[in-house]
Amino acid sequence: MAQSASAPVDAGRASRRARRGDRAAARREGATEELGRRAVELSRFYAGKVETVPKVPVRSLRDFALWYTPGVAEVSRTIQADPDESFELTGRWNTIAIVTDGSRVLGLGDIGPEAALPVMEGKALLFKWLGGVDAVPLPIRTRSPDELIATVERLAPAFGGVNLEDIASPKCFGILEELQRRLPIPVWHDDQLGTAAATIAGLLNALTLTHRNVRETRTVLLGAGAANIATARLLLALGHDPRKLTLVDQKGVLHADRPDLDELELHNPWKFRIALKTNGGGRSGDLAAALEGADVLLAASTPDPNTVRGEHLRRMAPGPIVFALANPVPEIWPDAATAAGAAIVATGRSDFPNQVNNSLIFPAVFRGVLDARARSIPDEVVLAAARELARHAEDRGLSATHLLPTMEETEVFPHVAAAAADAAVAKGLARHRLTHDEYLERARVRMGRSARLVRALLRSRLTPKMPRARAVVPGGSS
């Protein structure tokens, strides 16, 4: 294990690394531009990414006497007598809304609902491909949290769950809390819960690897946005000592004596509550002061490789754990973190080891809660999913470069789904109470079906083959 007091990297090596880093960054930028061009071409060619496909046989128009009127009236009466039957007799059980106001989309910021649509379509595709979940992209034109809440509440009868996406902090906290309170279905905000759950899964394994335990660990969270506020809450739920938990934002350590706290109580009561609960973990000052002797740094802040510097990490306890999760560029490059003594480094990127990726969490969690027809999705379900994900990496053999399963280890997902469903049952929230093995089997079938479906559509040419770059026929796929 590397020590935090390791010899400083000499200037020559550092500048060579910087030059290599610059070249790599330029290459990555070029590749990103090329991907962008190609994505526009293909979006024009396919004219969108998802569509509605019938799931019942239609042999002739006569079958509509069953699927539609007059037969369907009896189905309606059954649901009228017991609205929960809508989870059995319609596609509601497997259908979720992907709701956004377009106020904080990817790294693009406040781009509005129409511009958010391709991102939500992409998310719907991920939900289907990885989780077998039918997801409907729903960008909503409003800036008001109350209007968004009212709109989603009115749409809820059509859905078995709601995934909130790319909504700015801090309004995302109130929207999630209020919808979770009002709706009889699971409501999730991926930028909070998905990221926090994946982070916690990786952290649990990093703690195991470095012989630490969550109750005695001193942790610094850099960035106090959607992800880290949720991570802080879940860490406290896991038994992390609030006196050893320090949040740091642009103004430094978040503690109860900070002059902006009154303003926070007004505008961001979630951050305010964490400030009171942790009171800076007994610290004040800047990031450097926060990191003194800390075991863990979880950074979810500014995409700039100089946000965290080697000298910051050298102040940490020996063999520290460093998660630099900003995308597309981590707060410190992994090699710089390792050179500064980090024992374990994770990022949000797939081109480095230990990718903390919310795609490891959200399709499986929804698979699980939908199969359980859950009424909500409390933190216990989120933590159960995180623990299961961690356990699977452990089964495969933990190492400093294998903290979490990769996206290729798809056999993990049904297990995470079943763990989420079990947790919903344990909390008394499941409309469908099944055994663990039954949930696992259902998840395997549903998740496997999507890939088969996509392949079958391609084989039959119902989905046209992907055109070569720049050989695109305009006007959609028909």
Add this chain to the structure above:
Amino acid sequence: MTAAGEGSAPGAGEPHSMPVHLRPAKPTDIPALVPLLVRLKRLNEEFDPLLRVRDDAEGQAREVLKTSIADPKAVVLAAEGVGADKDKVVGLVLAVIRERPFYSPPVEGVILEIYLLPLYRRHGVGEYLLKETTAALKAKGAAVVIAEFPSQNEIASRFYAKRGFRPIIVRQARSL
């Protein structure tokens, strides 16, 4: 006045677990009270541009506190921490007695400022402060208690509404 709660004995009804202890403010408390009053005014700044805090706010706060502590028609209370925080001033209350020449009852007590450092909020502390302040105002003859705060301050609105307060006078403003 030199004591806020003559006859009302602030502290007497203090629940055992309360993280603060309330007592009449003394002139020697002024250095500790000034930053609290300024923090409250800075919070008010959030609600309306006409509540922008002046550069000389600290001096003004010192003057207002000095005058009020000496004024028998004012109630100035200091909230101290307990246990390890004993002797640390963590909050303040400033209220005044006003005549009501046209209305009955003829005397009202107006709570102008209540501020507590964030760490000492909740746990029913606000309730305790309000109760003690109301008792002190009543002891000075008030038969109505009025709270003044920026109309956009929803936290204050909710706090008072929950305790039976209702809007009776509206103050509207525009720049000239």
